[in-house]
Amino acid sequence: MESLGIKIKQLREKHMLPLRTVAAYLDIDQAILSKIEHGHRKASREQVVKLAEYFKTDENNLIVIWLSDKLAYEIQDEVLAKRALKAAEKKVDYLKKSKPLAK
Amino acid sequence: MESLGIKIKQLREKHMLPLRTVAAYLDIDQAILSKIEHGHRKASREQVVKLAEYFKTDENNLIVIWLSDKLAYEIQDEVLAKRALKAAEKKVDYLKKSKPLAK
DNA sequence: ATTACCTTTGACAATTTAAGTCAAAATAAA
DNA sequence: TTTATTTTGACTTAAATTGTCAAAGGTAAT
Numbered sequence: 001m002e003s004l005g006i007k008i009k010q011l012r013e014k015h016m017l018p019l020r021t022v023a024a025y026l027d028i029d030q031a032i033l034s035k036i037e038h039g040h041r042k043a044s045r046e047q048v049v050k051l052a053e054y055f056k057t058d059e060n061n062l063i064v065i066w067l068s069d070k071l072a073y074e075i076q077d078e079v080l081a082k083r084a085l086k087a088a089e090k091k092v093d094y095l096k097k098s099k100p101l102a103k
Numbered sequence: 104m105e106s107l108g109i110k111i112k113q114l115r116e117k118h119m120l121p122l123r124t125v126a127a128y129l130d131i132d133q134a135i136l137s138k139i140e141h142g143h144r145k146a147s148r149e150q151v152v153k154l155a156e157y158f159k160t161d162e163n164n165l166i167v168i169w170l171s172d173k174l175a176y177e178i179q180d181e182v183l184a185k186r187a188l189k190a191a192e193k194k195v196d197y198l199k200k201s202k203p204l205a206k
Numbered sequence: 207a208t209t210a211c212c213t214t215t216g217a218c219a220a221t222t223t224a225a226g227t228c229a230a231a232a233t234a235a236a
Numbered sequence: 237t238t239t240a241t242t243t244t245g246a247c248t249t250a251a252a253t254t255g256t257c258a259a260a261g262g263t264a265a266t
Contacts, residue, residue, distance in 0.1 A: 001193060001194060001197050003194075018240080018241060018242085019241075019242065019243095020240095020241080020242095028225090028226075028227095029226065029227060029228080030241090030242080030243095031226085031227080031228080031242090031243075031244080031245095032225075032226065032227090034242060034243055034244085035243085035244090038243080040243095040244095041224085041225075041226095042224085042225090044225090060183060063181075063183055063187075064183050064186045064187050064190055065190070067178060067181060067183060067184075067187035067190075067191075068187045068188075068190035068191040068193075068194055069194070070177070071174055071177070071178070071187060071188065071191035071194075072191045072194035072195050072198065074173070074174070074177070075170060075174070075195065076195060076198050078166075078170060080163060080166055080167050080170060081170075081195045081199075082192065082195060082196075083167045084166075084167050084170035084171045084174060085171075085174065085188055085191055085192050085195065086171075086192075087167055087168070087170075087171035088170075088171040088174035088175045088188055089185060089188050089189075090104060090171075091104060091106075091171055091172070091174075091175035092175050092178065092179060092184045092185060092188065093185075094104050095175065095179050096184075121211085121212060121213085122212070122213065122214095123212080123213095131254090131255075132255065132256060132257080133212090133213080133214095134213090134214075134215080134216095134255085134256080134257080135254075135255065135256090137213060137214055137215085138214085138215090140213095141214080143214095143215095144253090144254080144255095145253085145254095147254090
């Protein structure tokens with residue numbers, strides 16, 4: 001059960017890098033990166049991709065963590081959260097099948 | 104595989120009501136309701152609850168449709184959508200267990 | 207074809223939410 | 237204690253949402 005913030009912080013500390021350095025690479029203020037690590041701000045998709053590249057870690061894995069954070073955050077207060085997620089899966093299946101060449 | 108817009112439209116037509124009437128009940132312009140029915144706008148949670156009451160239909164069911172629409176919409180373009188949904192389920196499980204009394 | 211009604215669309219405005227900067231306070235290390 | 241780093245909060249800017257309004261498109265009845 002990984003959250004993106006914790007994951008990023010672990011990666012950054014493993015590489016012994018200060019927020020300043022990583023934030024500079026992402027072209028944002030270090031304050032924002034700190035907030036992302038603590039889950040007080042969301043990262044953008046672009047930022048996640050950049051981070052994966054920067055730390056040479058699997059991009060897909062990071063994207064899944066980031067997406068699932070967003071989804072879970074969006075419905076965490078809903079009693080019907082699980083039912084909604086199940087239903088969403090079916091909808092996604094349907095969309096994938098009905099327009100497999102889209103976009 | 105129901106979408107909220109279609110569901111609402113069906114309910115409204117079953118009751119032979121014009122957009123105007125239902126929109127007035129929701130206290131919004133009929134243009135917005137039209138857009139909601141077509142999926143060009145999202146309904147708010149309040150609006151969904153009001154609609155369930157108005158049409159005397161199961162509120163939970165309508166909420167699940169509404170929530171799953173939102174979730175599916177948010178990740179429909181992601182290749183990793185299904186993986187993310189599965190991961191989100193686990194996160195939701197975890198959150199429910201760790202703070203079961205949280206409001 | 208005209209009238210009357212309902213629905214849909216798009217341009218625009220207002221409001222809300224999110225994303226960012228900056229500086230100061232808190233923390234940790236040297 | 238001084239130097240680095242991290243965290244926090246007040247404030248600004250940018251972007252996304254949500255709504256209004258008016259015009260255009262459909263439909264059915266006459």
